[in-house]
Amino acid sequence: MINTYKKHLYYFFEKLLYYRHISGRIDKVFQKDIKVYSSEEAIIEFISALVISDWTGPTDNGWEINFPTGHITETNKENYETEIRKFLSKQLCLLYAQSFESFERYLKNCLFERIVRDDTIKAYAISLYSKKRRPSSITRENMLSGDGLFKVLKKAGGKSFNKFSSNNNLNIKFKELWTILSEVRHSITHRKSLIEKKKVNKSSHHFGIFNYLFNSKNISDDLILIELTYGKFDNLIKRFSEFAFQIFKLLSIEENLEWKDSE
Numbered sequence: 237m238i239n240t241y242k243k244h245l246y247y248f249f250e251k252l253l254y255y256r257h258i259s260g261r262i263d264k265v266f267q268k269d270i271k272v273y274s275s276e277e278a279i280i281e282f283i284s285a286l287v288i289s290d291w292t293g294p295t296d297n298g299w300e301i302n303f304p305t306g307h308i309t310e311t312n313k314e315n316y317e318t319e320i321r322k323f324l325s326k327q328l329c330l331l332y333a334q335s336f337e338s339f340e341r342y343l344k345n346c347l348f349e350r351i352v353r354d355d356t357i358k359a360y361a362i363s364l365y366s367k368k369r370r371p372s373s374i375t376r377e378n379m380l381s382g383d384g385l386f387k388v389l390k391k392a393g394g395k396s397f398n399k400f401s402s403n404n405n406l407n408i409k410f411k412e413l414w415t416i417l418s419e420v421r422h423s424i425t426h427r428k429s430l431i432e433k434k435k436v437n438k439s440s441h442h443f444g445i446f447n448y449l450f451n452s453k454n455i456s457d458d459l460i461l462i463e464l465t466y467g468k469f470d471n472l473i474k475r476f477s478e479f480a481f482q483i484f485k486l487l488s489i490e491e492n493l494e495w496k497d498s499e
Contacts, residue, residue, distance in 0.1 A: 239493040241346050245484045248342040249477060255331045256473045263466035266324055270317045281312045321465075325451075328464035329424045335476060336421035342480060343389060344379045346487060350392045353491075361388045386414050389483065396486035404482070406475070408445060412438075413479060416445045420462055429462040430455065449475065 273280045286307040289300040311319050351358045351374055361374055364384045371378055380388060390397050401410040416436055423431035436446040449472050451463040488495035
């Protein structure tokens with residue numbers, strides 16, 4: 237049987253490679269700019285003001301009448317590097333969030349194919365839905381997401397999932413890795429990269445994975461800010477891609493599908 241998981245893996249790889257590729261170039265441009273404007277002779281100061289018009293107000297013979305909102309932001313030489321690094325971190329965090337969404341799509345595509353072929357996995361997946369929204373059958377559109385999706389992955393992964401999770405070169409347990417990746421994505425998307433420490437410090441292993449993949453800054457005793465540099469993002473993309481490959485590998489093994497030519 238043809239290994240149809242490959243096309244989903246390759247598409248995910250293409251997405252992550254593009255994010256790393258473009259962010260690498262942006263980082264080089266920013267680093268050069270920081271160097272230029274950090275020199276003693278450099279002069280830099282720019283101010284931006286937000287100006288708007290009233291759509292339902294009068295016009296000047298059809299032309300918009302603009303007025304200031306009073307909101308002004310200023311960057312000078314003293315805070316230029318800080319602002320640029322802060323901006324880059326925010327952009328890299330957003331790219332990570334998009335990467336996770338692509339990863340979840342990858343999982344859904346692979347597991348939907350497995351469900352179509354395996355009635356046992358299908359029945360298990362249906363049992364995970366709440367009673368109010370439990371479907372009679374599963375389509376690609378109503379596939380589980382979040383932890384429910386991961387539970388289906390673990391079931392479909394069988395003995396290979398348990399073996400790979402407990403014995404791999406990085407000593408990373410898959411469930412803990414999933415938890416960190418999903419909690420960080422949620423915080424970036426919904427909380428401006430702020431996350432409660434307890435979300436990533438459920439155990440020493442959880443916190444070790446978090447610190448390995450992300451930078452952070454303490455905001456308070458129980459709140460931290462997720463940050464990324466390009467170097468950290470580069471490693472994150474590599475490890476994320478490798479995690480996706482492990483999933484491809486274990487799903488393939490469980491169905492006796494060829495996988496080695498994708499290493």
